[in-house]
Amino acid sequence: VVVEEVGDIRALAFTGKFDPPNPVPTGVSVGNKNECAAGTNGAVVRKNGVSYFLSNNHVFARENNAVIGEDILQPGRPDSVPRCDTNFPNHVADLSEFKEINYGFLSSNTIDAAIAQIQSGTPFTCETACSYTPSDTTAMALVDMEVKKCGRTTMETTGKVTGVNVTVFVDYSGGKSALFTRQIQFSDIAEPGDSGSLIVTNDDNQPMALLFAGSAATTIGNPINDVLNNFNVSICSTP
Amino acid sequence: MVMVGFAVSCDHRSVEKQQSVPGMSKQTIEQVQAKYQDRWMRIPGVVGVGIGAANGKMMIKVLVVKKTMELEQRVPKEAEGYPIVIEETGEIWALPRKKKN
Numbered sequence: 009v010v011v012e013e014v015g016d017i018r019a020l021a022f023t024g025k026f027d028p029p030n031p032v033p034t035g036v037s038v039g040n041k042n043e044c045a046a047g048t049n050g051a052v053v054r055k056n057g058v059s060y061f062l063s064n065n066h067v068f069a070r071e072n073n074a075v076i077g078e079d080i081l082q083p084g085r086p087d088s089v090p091r092c093d094t095n096f097p098n099h100v101a102d103l104s105e106f107k108e109i110n111y112g113f114l115s116s117n118t119i120d121a122a123i124a125q126i127q128s129g130t131p132f133t134c135e136t137a138c139s140y141t142p143s144d145t146t147a148m149a150l151v152d153m154e155v156k157k158c159g160r161t162t163m164e165t166t167g168k169v170t171g172v173n174v175t176v177f178v179d180y181s182g183g184k185s186a187l188f189t190r191q192i193q194f195s196d197i198a199e200p201g202d203s204g205s206l207i208v209t210n211d212d213n214q215p216m217a218l219l220f221a222g223s224a225a226t227t228i229g230n231p232i233n234d235v236l237n238n239f240n241v242s243i244c245s246t247p
Numbered sequence: 248m249v250m251v252g253f254a255v256s257c258d259h260r261s262v263e264k265q266q267s268v269p270g271m272s273k274q275t276i277e278q279v280q281a282k283y284q285d286r287w288m289r290i291p292g293v294v295g296v297g298i299g300a301a302n303g304k305m306m307i308k309v310l311v312v313k314k315t316m317e318l319e320q321r322v323p324k325e326a327e328g329y330p331i332v333i334e335e336t337g338e339i340w341a342l343p344r345k346k347k348n
Binding site for chain 2 (some may be wrong): 045047063066070120151152169171172173174175176177178179180181191193199200201202203220221222223224225226228247
């Protein structure tokens with residue numbers, strides 16, 4: 009009985025369902041107040057002395073539908089008690105910028121990303137909930153490199169790069185599809201809710217990709233340098 | 248125009264003989280991918296094209312919803328000397344709506 013309870017509590021604490029982590033680490037449940045959906049805050053990024061959580065457009069910005077300034081909650085509403093709570097107790101950040109997703113087959117994308125400024129009253133740490141902190145040096149993806157990620161649903165998982173320079177159609181809600189180029193393909197290291205996780209090299213935690221899509225067999229990430237350059241931010245690498 | 252001529256001649260079989268032609272260098276795998284991927288992405292059931300490796304050898308990967316006999320016939324086995332492998336990934340979803348089979 010004791011063993012079962014410990015396992016259960018660990019999983020719940022990870023998403024912050026009953027007892028939101030203080031300070032808020034990276035790699036845990038986050039979501040937009042206006043939908044009952046959860047993803048992951050993959051990293052803290054900075055520019056001009058301001059700190060932001062990094063995740064996907066489809067996590068923070070409701071697939072282009074959000075307005076700048078919308079509330080970002082930790083945990084996301086599927087992980088609140090009661091589920092999909094509308095009291096929104098854990099407002100930790102505000103949507104600052106998102107890269108618009110271009111749907112259809114005639115235009116292409118390289119990132120599905122957004123940043124949300126962390127509220128001044130929110131204690132946070134740049135360390136992941138998996139007890140490692142990303143390095144300040146990014147890594148270029150090469151096939152067979154070993155990687156890991158820390159995410160809301162499957163927590164820490166390890167895998168490897170299985171494809172580079174990947175062009176891929178990705179399905180979104182409402183039957184929409186978007187074409188992505190220059191993507192990095194990984195072995196299956198994610199489940200729904202892990203979107204927004206930062207994928208890093210397994211041995212030295214160098215950021216490589218922003219996890220955003222997948223299937224039952226594979227996981228896809230945006231090249232992290234494209235994400236950082238788009239927002240002109242750098243990854244916080246000190247716990 | 249000269250380059251086009253070289254590219255066409257590269258399509259022929261005897262690669263080793265062709266490589267001795269002055270000024271003709273083998274195309275990189277990225278160049279070959281770029282040249283053909285639009286064509287492959289238009290094949291129904293194909294969801295992606297990328298570069299992978301097996302046993303230390305680079306290859307082009309064509310990602311498909313389901314590996315069928317028809318796709319095996321429509322996707323070539325190689326392109327300009329680079330092997331092509333069909334990989335069954337299923338449909339790729341932005342992750343909140345990912346479906347497990």
